[in-house]
Amino acid sequence: MQQHWLKRWEEGRIGFHRDSVHPALVRHWPLLGATPGTKVLVPLCGKSLDMRWLAEHQHPVLGIELAEAALAQFVEEGPGEVSRYQQDGFSIQRQGSIELWCGDFFHFHIAQAAEIGAFYDRAALIALPEATRQRYAFHLAQLIPPGARGLLVSLRRDGEDGPPYNVSYEEIRRLFDPNFIVTHLEDGEREDNGFQESVWALVRRGPVTDEPAQHR
Numbered sequence: 015m016q017q018h019w020l021k022r023w024e025e026g027r028i029g030f031h032r033d034s035v036h037p038a039l040v041r042h043w044p045l046l047g048a049t050p051g052t053k054v055l056v057p058l059c060g061k062s063l064d065m066r067w068l069a070e071h072q073h074p075v076l077g078i079e080l081a082e083a084a085l086a087q088f089v090e091e092g093p094g095e096v097s098r099y100q101q102d103g104f105s106i107q108r109q110g111s112i113e114l115w116c117g118d119f120f121h122f123h124i125a126q127a128a129e130i131g132a133f134y135d136r137a138a139l140i141a142l143p144e145a146t147r148q149r150y151a152f153h154l155a156q157l158i159p160p161g162a163r164g165l166l167v168s169l170r171r172d173g174e175d176g177p178p179y180n181v182s183y184e185e186i187r188r189l190f191d192p193n194f195i196v197t198h199l200e201d202g203e204r205e206d207n208g209f210q211e212s213v214w215a216l217v218r219r220g221p222v223t224d225e226p227a228q229h230r
């Protein structure tokens with residue numbers, strides 16, 4: 015699956031990339047209750063402009079992305095000097111208050127996540143096949159401290175599956191309920207291609223568990 019993404023970046027097949035900030039971020043982030051100054055984790059970040067919006071709203075950002083090309087394009091297309099360094103097996107670029115870690119999200123561990131207090135997932139969960147989504151939800155819970163908040167922009171789709179994958183509401187609750195308070199905020203319009211986004215607020219509960227949620 016990693017080869018799939020690297021190849022897509024290499025060939026410029028990045029239809030998922032938006033040329034503008036996602037409206038759900040603008041609409042819902044201010045209501046989420048993440049205080050300015052809180053560092054936001056953006057898993058599977060691509061070269062999303064949403065990271066610039068978060069930085070402009072006083073949030074240091076830590077994006078993680080497999081494809082070097084995505085991060086190179088992000089900093090090239092943005093303003094400001096870039097510093098580069100290596101840490102714990104990741105190549106990191108910093109531009110202003112945005113840090114971009116190049117590598118596998120599943121290799122990013124709690125010791126590196128010390129300052130993180132919020133997260134933003136747009137098209138990260140839905141980029142992963144079903145078995146990996148379970149791992150993703152658990153890994154995210156390990157990185158996020160109790161009380162921390164996040165916004166999730168997920169997707170349901172008709173017809174052939176992924177990526178992007180069809181993620182049902184039941185699955186979102188099953189994946190995240192054990193470790194997060196999950197609130198469905200809104201659904202986007204159903205597009206002509208059968209894609210429909212949904213937006214969720216997640217608040218991290220107490221100690222991490224991988225027990226499935228009961229009675230859902």
Ligand SMILES: C[S@@+](CC[C@H](N)C(=O)[O-])C[C@H]1O[C@@H](n2cnc3c(N)ncnc32)[C@H](O)[C@@H]1O
Pocket residue numbers: 016019020030031032057058059060061062078079080081084117118119120136137138141
């Ligand atoms: C559908 S794109 C979404 C990118 C971005 N969130 C956005 O909204 O434009 C998924 C991204 O995840 C990256 N990716 C896939 N698996 C990954 C992994 N295990 N670790 C880090 N990045 C990964 C891909 O290279 C791709 O850029």
